[in-house]
Amino acid sequence: HPSNHQMEESSILKRAECRAKGGAPGFKVAILGAAGGIGQPLSLLMKMNPLVSVLHLYDVVNTPGVTADISHMDTGAVVKGFLGQQQLENALTGMDLIIIPAGVPRKPGMTRDDLFKINAGIVKILCEGIAKCCPNAIVNLISNPVNSTVPIAAEVFKKAGTYDPKKLLGVTMLDVVRANTFVAEVLGVDPREVDVPVVGGHSGVTILPLLSQVKPPCSFTAEETEYLTRRIQDGGTEVVQAKAGAGSATLSMAYAAVKFADACLRGLKGGAGIVECAFVSSQVTELPFFASKVRLGRAGAEEIYQLGPLNEYERVGLEKAKKELAESIQKGISFIRK
Ligand code: NAD
Numbered sequence: 001h002p003s004n005h006q007m008e009e010s011s012i013l014k015r016a017e018c019r020a021k022g023g024a025p026g027f028k029v030a031i032l033g034a035a036g037g038i039g040q041p042l043s044l045l046m047k048m049n050p051l052v053s054v055l056h057l058y059d060v061v062n063t064p065g066v067t068a069d070i071s072h073m074d075t076g077a078v079v080k081g082f083l084g085q086q087q088l089e090n091a092l093t094g095m096d097l098i099i100i101p102a103g104v105p106r107k108p109g110m111t112r113d114d115l116f117k118i119n120a121g122i123v124k125i126l127c128e129g130i131a132k133c134c135p136n137a138i139v140n141l142i143s144n145p146v147n148s149t150v151p152i153a154a155e156v157f158k159k160a161g162t163y164d165p166k167k168l169l170g171v172t173m174l175d176v177v178r179a180n181t182f183v184a185e186v187l188g189v190d191p192r193e194v195d196v197p198v199v200g201g202h203s204g205v206t207i208l209p210l211l212s213q214v215k216p217p218c219s220f221t222a223e224e225t226e227y228l229t230r231r232i233q234d235g236g237t238e239v240v241q242a243k244a245g246a247g248s249a250t251l252s253m254a255y256a257a258v259k260f261a262d263a264c265l266r267g268l269k270g271g272a273g274i275v276e277c278a279f280v281s282s283q284v285t286e287l288p289f290f291a292s293k294v295r296l297g298r299a300g301a302e303e304i305y306q307l308g309p310l311n312e313y314e315r316v317g318l319e320k321a322k323k324e325l326a327e328s329i330q331k332g333i334s335f336i337r338k
């Protein structure tokens, strides 16, 4: 006979599942890599999001502890943990949004591309699961190198016959968050008042802040433009060096991921005028993928905006960005097609 304690637990879990299935309005969200440096604060923040009714936490290690911990928060979402690849399908089934921060982070001296070897395979396995279990879900891909992992995901979905380009979004929100912060510092204003479009990709020179399009309208000297562009492009490396071997940005990334996921959920709910930057399938340039402003709706990235007028500095930056991006995209595509 199960102990009273166990009986109580199983009936409570049933009731929670009932609430999750039936009554509670909201979306079902899975986080893959939920026990990691990004995964944990991301799970915490998604548990606080009122648009989430069910939160699935998946990782290959440590999910029971993270899940037990987060499940005690008195917010609406029902939390369930999944451990190891044999539980991946259960973690994915029925989900509306999948957020993927799974994979190894950089150490000082590494480029994001140095992570390709390990992370390409991880993203492939996770996306095969998504194609099988929740092919209609929106995917927010955080794992680096984003410039290559998004093309990998697209190829996996194409192979499975489930590819919907509107639903695959590489997360470049941290570049926007950094740009807003650094520009606000230079202008001496509150970062919440600043909006900087960042286009291109998510690595070095492919990160292209459009400082000529900052809102509210403002202008920068050549020195300020140079300083801000470099600082935004090297923001990730700044954190990697400060953490000195203990990983890369996790807390600001979790914040940025939740800001972006929340925008996706508001879009899914039918909200109007929701526009964020993301790395998506695109016809804005000759490249098959590019980050720019997108309008988020029920179908995902429903509209991809053109870059708008660029100044000379940005036009030069765009050419450099496209050159590196083309190679990273091709590397991702070849990984699956080989
Ligand atoms: P981390 O090592 O702290 O956590 C990664 C987690 O992924 C670990 O818990 C690990 O167990 C898990 N994992 C590994 N293989 C897995 C698999 N097959 N399935 C599910 N989970 C698996 O790393 P982190 O600091 O959280 O960074 C994660 C990734 O996010 C890195 O690739 C990093 O470069 C990237 N990143 C991207 C951005 C961005 O702006 N897009 C920003 C920061 C970090």
Ligand code: LMR
Binding pocket: 105, 106, 112, 144, 174, 202, 235, 236, 237, 239, 240, 248, 249
């Ligand atoms: C970032 O921009 O912080 C991430 O891409 C992590 C990294 O390796 O820089």
